Amino acid sequence: MWVPLLVMIIAVLNQAAPAVAALGWLVPPVDGAVLRPFLAPSSPYGPGHRGIDYDVAHGAGVRAAGAGTVSWAGSVAGDLSVTIDHGGGLRSTYSILSQIQVIQGTGVEQGQWIGRAGTDHRSGAGGLHFGVKLDGVYVDPMEYLGPVDLSASVHLAPVLDDPGSMQPTAAECVEPRPIAAKPPPPNDNVAVLVAGLSSATRGGGNSDLFNLGRGLLGYRPEDTYRFSYAGHGGRGRHRPYRATDTYGDILLAARRLRDLLAAIARRRPGADVDLIAHSQGGVVARLFLQRLAHPWVSDLPRVEHLVTLATPHTGAPIAGSLRDVRDKTLSGAPVLWGARRLVGGLPDPGGRSVEQLVPGSSLMRGLAREDIVYGTRALALTMPNDLVVPSDRAIMPEEQSHVLGPEGWNGHGAIVRSPAARGLAHAFLRGAPRVCGSPWDSWGGRAIGRAMGFAEARLGWLYGILEGRVTGPAGRLAGTLRRVVP
Secondary structure, eight states: OHHHHHHHHHHHHHHHHHHHHHHOOBOOSSSSEEEEOOBOOSSTTSSSBOSEEEEOOTTOEEEOSSSEEEEEEEEETTEEEEEEEEETTEEEEEEEEEEEOSOTTOEEOTTBEEEEEEEOTTTSSEEEEEEEEETTEEEOGGGGBOSSOOTTTOOBOOOOSOGGGOOOOOOOOBOOOOOOSSOOOSSSSEEEEEOOTTOOOSSSOOOHHHHIIIIITOOOGGGEEEOOTTOBOGGGOBOOOOGGGGGSOHHHHHHHHHHHHHHHHHHSTTOOEEEEEETHHHHHHHHIIIIIOOTTOTTSOOEEEEEEESOOTTOOHHHHHHHHHHHHSSSHHHHHHHHHHHSTTOOOTTOHHHHHTSTTOHHHHHHHHBOOOTTOEEEEEEOTTOSSSOGGGGOOTTSEEEEOOOOSSOHHHHHHHOHHHHHHHHHHHTTOOOBOOOGGGTHHHHHHHHHHHHHHTTHHHHHHHHHHHHHHHHHHHHHHHHHHOO
16 A cells, blocks of 8 residues: 555656756745636646736736746737746746746746736736646646745735626835834844945944944844955954955955855854845845845845845946046046045945946846845835935835935935934834835935936046046047047
């Protein structure tokens, strides 16, 4: 009796093993409730539901459930669809899309954006049909999703027989409330604080972000770790760093963040992590989550939350202008050198990280192509009067984002000390309902950011014009040569 049963189990495992071994686990293609589960057909052409339907808003981003090759990207019976071949006989299909963002025959990484959700084929509301095939046979996609807690984003929603009675409902939200001066910890996670460009912990320096995590958000000191651009000592101990350490390769910083989290996993087994980052620190965190993390890597803790403050998620126009002033004008390099000597905190325009923060850089394009690791919830906060990172650039695509009311003369530093930002972050970290948007969240706050970014992107050109007027024909000729000759 037991022998045939054992043989049957081994056969089933052997059938699934090649695909799972080659791929690892799949991640859900969207963050939404499962509206309609898989129902195996009685025969190859019999009735059933050959996949699962997700309840998501029309136009929501759809991510690749796993790495592979796009075997189909086009229309099927009038509906846009994408199929990805993951190897080992495993394929996934994403149907009834409103937009396709990949090309047939190209490779994709797990979590890469492949399109946007369209309309559910039963309800008429927004939705996505997700199917999985193994060796040409439809299987239940839920059996191939990774062994993580999916309750926050995947659960069965009631199925109504009358499609006309199903109406899209607006996401519930609550009005923001003041936060206590010394609030309780928002959760029982470990907080990792990642400061930005030109921050420092050696010989003094910027400590605003570190104060935000340790005291103002309620995390206990023993549950708080400060990321260091200079690397970390044993058991994740902070190694003081200088501002110049923040000008290096952001990918190297992301690897050092991974090393810190690995040390935390060894020291605090089973603990989850919240990443709280300011400015460039948010790019470091995203690069780690998108390139170096995976939801089921055993030597890393689960990152439950990511909060970014004034982070250039799509680049900082001022970075490109600094580069142009240095490289394409006669006096730009010595003027910037002198300004950095006189005014502390100005970044090195020749730094590798500054180059990577220029809009349209290879690093920025790579971040835009992929989602953060599945299982991490994200919140991006910004202000319209940010003179370093315009508010429209600090919005995290496909994630919860808020433009707060302006505070101080420069929102880039003020947001770290802002009671409003602290309240929103604390509510998000403790799992409170989504906070309702303010008037600044509408087009006005982002429009100010777009206007500010337009102006900042032309500072290099404006400096060249002024230089030419001051130095006369010789200066204009020299500036022209600097722009033409690398």
